[in-house]
Amino acid sequence: MIIDTHCHVGVNWFEPVESLLFQMNENDVEKALIVQHGGSYDHDYIFSCFKSYPEKFRIIALIDWSSKDKIIQLEKLKKRGAVGIRIYLNKDLFSEAGMNFCKRMAELDLKASVAGNLESFASDEFRLLIERCPDESFIIEHLANVGSYIEAGRDQENLSMRLFEKVLELGRYPNVFMKIPGLGELNPRPIVLRETRPFYFDKLDLIKKSLNAFTSKKLMWGSDYPPVSNREGYRNALNGVRSLDVISDIEAKDIFNSVPAKLFFC
Numbered sequence: 001m002i003i004d005t006h007c008h009v010g011v012n013w014f015e016p017v018e019s020l021l022f023q024m025n026e027n028d029v030e031k032a033l034i035v036q037h038g039g040s041y042d043h044d045y046i047f048s049c050f051k052s053y054p055e056k057f058r059i060i061a062l063i064d065w066s067s068k069d070k071i072i073q074l075e076k077l078k079k080r081g082a083v084g085i086r087i088y089l090n091k092d093l094f095s096e097a098g099m100n101f102c103k104r105m106a107e108l109d110l111k112a113s114v115a116g117n118l119e120s121f122a123s124d125e126f127r128l129l130i131e132r133c134p135d136e137s138f139i140i141e142h143l144a145n146v147g148s149y150i151e152a153g154r155d156q157e158n159l160s161m162r163l164f165e166k167v168l169e170l171g172r173y174p175n176v177f178m179k180i181p182g183l184g185e186l187n188p189r190p191i192v193l194r195e196t197r198p199f200y201f202d203k204l205d206l207i208k209k210s211l212n213a214f215t216s217k218k219l220m221w222g223s224d225y226p227p228v229s230n231r232e233g234y235r236n237a238l239n240g241v242r243s244l245d246v247i248s249d250i251e252a253k254d255i256f257n258s259v260p261a262k263l264f265f266c
Contacts (some may be wrong), residue, residue: 002238003260004032005179006113006141006222010045013037015226017049023225023234024056031055033222033264035086035113036062047080058264060084060113065092071104078108083264084139089116094125099132106136111263113139118146122166130173137263140167140178142224146206147185161204171213177263178214179222180207180255182237189231197236197243208246216251220260 004024009017014037024032034046034057041064050057061082063073074085085105092098105112120126121144130138144167149160170176186206202208210219221241228237242252 001031001261002027002029002256003220003265004029004223004225005139005220005260005264006181007032007034007225008037008227009034009049010037010040012040017052020225021053023223027235027238029238031057031260031265033058033060033084033113033260035060038062038115043077043080043082050081058083060086060111062086070101074101074104074108074110078110082110084111084113086113086115089114089120089123089126094129099129102129102133102136106133111137111139113141115141116145118144118149118160118163118167121145121170122163127170130170130176134173134175136175138176139220139263140170140176141222142181142185143178143206143210147181147187164206164209168209168213171210171215171218176214177218177220177259178210179220180210180241181222181224182228182232183240184228184231184233184237185224197232197240202244202246205246207241207244211246211251216247216254217259219255220263221255 007020008014009020020032023029034049036043036046041062043059043061046059050059059082061077061084063070063085067073077085087093102112121140144164146160146164183202187201187203221238223234223237225234228234231237232240241247247255
């Protein structure tokens, strides 16, 4: 059973849930996490998807940080069935109030799906947040967004790898997990597209290094549908990662099933 841990659906942005269901059915993906997209605080549509397919979907909701009732929002979203909250690494989250917010998330058993740039993931502030909230599960999205830095030139690539090494040090914390994206997020688009899958490789061994630091017990796969359709596409994003030699069959079972099942579907 394959679980996709990072999908978006909507009526004001992206595609309706029927488009996601088509991709899942075509590629034997049985369950998925619907992650609310940025700027949308009306959760009626994604919770209707959960209500229609309670065995197939789980919801990662979003808090309006400009509001003063963030804790009340948390409690309401938990009652509606959310299993996690998408949080953004910034000065508000790194404040004392932000840390208390994360502690309340832990009390409500709401996992944190963490968005940010590579610098913020590698920051001392994020490490301190992790240490001060040991009961909260922090799930780093998009392999810490390291892929967005790689195409900017050799100097930027060297910088990104140094920062990524700092992110990998977070693997020592038992409450930190990470999402592996499709290889189209980690490699530039080939100039010549072959008839077979566009990616068979992980040029900088990013996934291998993540496996060494986090182990497969703390990694999971997320397609980033539908933005992935503008990269290699859903099927290639799934099969590209599955075809990597560095991932054993046992590790693949963890990444594509056991880890997200334990965190979100138990």
